[in-house]
Amino acid sequence: MLRKHSYLKFVNTGILSLLLLWSISNGISSADEVQPGEAGERPVIDARTDILLKAMGNYLKSSPQFSFHADITFDEVMPTRQKIQYAASSNVAVHRPDMVYAERNADLGSKRFWYDGKIMTLMDMELGVYATEAVPDDIDSCMDHLMEKYGFSPPLVDLVYQDPYQILIENAQFGFYAGLHNVVGVRCHHLAFVQKDIDWQIWIEDGKQLVPRKIVITYKNIPESPQFTAVLSEWDLDAHLPDTLFNIDLADTKNLQKIKFMTITDAILDKSISEEQE
């Protein structure tokens, strides 16, 4: 009985000591690091993480023309809060500084997007409709314009911008290196970032070709935290893309019906008008 009591006492003391050591070590490490949000506007990005992300950004930036394929899954949250996962596959082609083509074939419909430096066209294959608008004359301005005026962007738009690193890091509050991990058999640097409304991860190929191989976005402020996952493949950074790829052939639209874009302002006006009519 006495021996048992002594044994229990020893175990308890051991556990307490371990807890104490753990809390001290945590205290020391947290004194060295600045947690997200505590440092005002200054993000806390681990040096290696920042270097790798910048290297990837510069690698894409250095290519005047490139294309890639993406296999995407994304969650939709039902009113019952159940998450339903849908899939899509995308092909994206970029010709800097003023041409982009993207197509997306998803469970929820297929779309094609053209931008030729003057005109942007969006087509919904399922419904057989398209809309076209004049837009700014370089990729960065056009992508900003699309988001500000029409509330959308082509798939994986962060990689389409002139400087992907600046776009990706812009709102990051915290970033760290998560390890060397495989994506479809390719060894990658796994980086993780925290932003105000999302957490995101990126897997950058470990090798000469510093391309992103996977991107995961978690919408943490949306109920049930839905995720977007894209596995990227078929990177071609020496692509010779024909100009015709970025121009919609009007003959293709013969059997399609032209519709309009609803701007964000339209939606606000519609709402206010309908409220007045109530």
Added chain:
Amino acid sequence: MTLINKSISKTFIFRLSTIILVGNIILSINNSFVYGKSFGGHARVHVFASDFIDGSIHHSDRSKLLDETPGEENSGAIADKKKHKQYEAGKEVKAGSTHQESSLLPQEHMVNHQSIRQEKFQKHNKERQVFLHENWRDWEKNWRDYYIGLAVSANLGSTVDALPGQHTILKINDQDYYYSHGVFYVSSSGTYTVVPPPYGAVVDTILTNYNVVQKGDKEYLNSGGVFYQKTDDGFQVVAPPTGAIINKLPTYARSTLIDGELYYIFGDAYYQPAFQRGAPAFKIVKNPSVVIAPSAGSRLKELEKQTIVSRRNGLDEIARKEDELAVLDQKINDIKNRLRANNANTDDSLDTMLAIANEKENLVNLLEQLRSKREAEER
């Protein structure tokens, strides 16, 4: 004595048993005969026998069979039954033959019976077509497969002999409707016709496959193109909310071009497609092919608006002319001053002053006219 009694009683029991057995056999033969006749008279061909499917596991409880044969409560059907009995009493039913009327009846009976049924069916059909047309515009096109689109096996316009066990009776505009498992029915000649949801109906439950649509601060539940609003008593069927935007069209919405613009039609709603945030969205709009005559109220408002604009324009013109008059007065004063000072070309100054004086006179007359006109309009 005891033995005799026992023997008598045994014989009695045996005979009694035999009588009962034979009686039962006769009775069963008789019963089967009666059943056979009755079956012949009540033969029904189930056009389709499908379960209610509402698309959710929770609501997977089965309902009754749907049947497209007309009801049998009218005199025509009773007369038919008598004919069948008379005929079948003198004929044999061959073993293995089907229980369908056509295999039992001679040709003239069959034609007569079928023609009566046909006539009855056509009458019912006409009645329900009229009712549907009066209540739901272009229902065959605009409400096509509404219930099928909701994964419910009920064909609009079709008829059932009996309602599902659990149903609710609703009265809307003096018309009785029946509601069960998401399907609305009306009664006609003892049968029940599947109809689209009537506006104003309030039901306890709706099918679970709906989407929430927000318009202003109001919330609607869109169940395959039919809009419900929550009330204290349940869910009320309401008209499609004009101006609301939905992301998914009803399954069987049809497209149409009006003045070169694409629209989709389902039920009473017109949907105008547009890309919203990169995805097709559909705004509920008023019928674009109908030019709506302005109401008395809106005409009055328009007149008021025109009056305000006209008054403003009139006052503006008077103000402008007054300014011009002031300028002319100033010019006359300047000339007068110059003449007094003898430092101007006298003839030129006089001529100019006379011209200005004439102009002023004209302007004063014009101003007077404008003011009179303005006063008349004000009156």
